[in-house]
Amino acid sequence: MSNLLLFPIIIPLFFAAILMMFPKNIRMQRTIAAIGGALTVAASIYLAYTVYHDGIQAVTLGSWPAPFGISMVSDLLSALLVVTSSIITLFVIFYSFPSIGVKREQSFYYPAVLFLMVGVNGAFTTGDIFNLFVFVEVLLMASYALIVHGGEKPQLREAIKYIVINIFSSSLFVGTVAYLYSVTGTLNMADLAVKIPQIEETGILTVIAVLFLIVFGFKAAIFPLYFWLPSAYAAPPIPILALFGALLTKVGVYAIMRTYTLLFTMNIDYTHELLGIIAILTILAGSIGALAYFDVKKIIIYNIIIAVGVILFGVSQMNEAGIDGSIFYLVHDMLIKAALFFLIGIVTVLFGTSDLRKMGGLIKTRPGLGWTYLIAAFGLAGIPPLSGFPGKLLIVQGGFEGTQFWGSIVILASSLLVLLSVVRIFIYAFWGEPVETLPLAKRSYNQMFIPTVVLVAITVIFGVGAELFMPLISGAGEVLLNPTAYIDAVFKE
Amino acid sequence: MEILMSLLIGFLFAAAVYLMLSKSLIRVVLGTAVLSHAAHLLLLTMGGLGGTKPPVVADGVTVYDYADPLPQALILTAIVIAFAVTAFLLVVSYRAYQELGTDDMSLMKGNEDE
């Protein structure tokens, strides 16, 4: 079926539209949102299975011939990311039941989450630069609605800054697309991949590549464009924060990954070295932030920035180990970030604050929570055999094979800082003198804890069974390094 | 014509940045509106201004007479998106003005205790 790859986009859109009709009926909202999320996960897994067995799926909307219509392409990389983001959204929906609050549930919370899913899955699937812009705007609109959802004072204050920054970067996006169109005369990614090598003036293309790095850098939060992220993400409640932290920056990372492997390979010495240096600076800036704060939310938020740096460093090396490592680490990071935000969400609910200095002794009353957190924290830092390890290993190997071996050393050193920053939460919140915790009904504690444990278990399986997933990862990396398969799939007719 | 358009776009970008850097919230909102229009004009200009005929096959119309339809389609999409975003930003800033009791961006910095 030629339209299979669109199902992860259509299903949430359809369910979101249905949910908008009866905002007040919470039971229906929860049930339908969960069904929509589950169906999307099922469709995306089937899609990934099809892509793995039958090769890249592509469809050009409206039956137009390939470079003229809007192409949607699903290769292994985008299918993997669609599966991961669908799973995370489903877990966020489950986690929201006890934690988001009835008032929010009644004002279009679940439709907004599903619209975000539409935008994220669409951005991962599209094969057209302008369509990427459209899907990014869809997910941004949903994220605007979510960041301001509930209308608390800090949320309103941060939402304005968040929206203005994103309008600025979207305008830059439109301008950059305009330059690209005037130079190449096409915006279809496969067509661009054919036409860009034929253009002799690489100077202008390098400028466009760097402009795209700035545009996507705003979304991906690279150094020095991450300044908006920590305070904006700290404003909304935890389920929304988990969704943002796991998915939004990753769309920017994916866009950089795609454009810097498929399109802008004409001047690797300059563009990719720049990307590598920026990635390292991003890691350093994130590490400083992660160690500087006593706010659990801020610590994990700065860890998002570190991960973005690690992934992009792998991309900048443009060799097999680096790219494979980046893809593995990208999937790992989406899962582990959602799990960590879930965990600290429970911790902040129990203590009624996100300040580490006011916490302590939780291991005595909630041992399960403590050990789950420790596993997730070790996974984030990349302690073998957990899921952070294989990705980071490959990225470091890529760095040593490439030109920027010093970058690999920084990544290895940063792992220790990451470990320190997350274990600090463990030491403060779980060890030490017990602090009075707020009462929390056993039922809602379990409703929050079970999705979290399952998500952590998935990351453990992803790490321990890395060998099982490696064919998928290296298949995805192969398409990035040899775009011929991608181009052929789009122009099949 | 392209030179004139470039100057206009540059002026719009400058005006937008000036507005967005001011303290008053409503000026920031207006600045974002001007900024997106500047980007749309840039898209139109970069697509090439030549050609006046609609891009439909007709007698006596060569390929050089056509207006390029793609930038127009892209701009239409971008305008709709900018319309929606600006409307949303207006609603949010109005709510923020009500809740926070100020429209001065320098008073919206926030602090650690919240």
Added chain:
Amino acid sequence: MRTNDVMLQTATKVVTFIILVFAIHIFFAGHYTPGGGFVGGLLTASAVVLLMLAFDIRTVKSILPINYVTMTAIGLILALGTAAASIVFDVPFFTHAYDYFTLPLFGETSLHSAMLFDAGVYLVVVGVTITIIQTIGEDE
């Protein structure tokens, strides 16, 4: 403060209908000439906004008891459903069908599935625009 806006109210009673008819014209004109669901929707919304200006939001709500959020949702489903009908026929998404029919009164008419999609867009635009304006205007 209540100003004397007899002029505006009287003119609105006439002008609203002209705008609405023109909106419908523009909507159908979008078939093969400039126009379409987006512009038609904006025109319709502007007619409703004019009503809100001339009278007030509560009056307009009582004469047009429409839930605009539901309207947006119906529009979305209509547009998505039209595009998704192509899945049933296993052709690429968004592929449209059209044919010529002889209808009473209209004579030979071309019917195009894109019109259903546009009707969805129309509903979404009207719904979203008026929802936004109501949100800003309501709490005064």
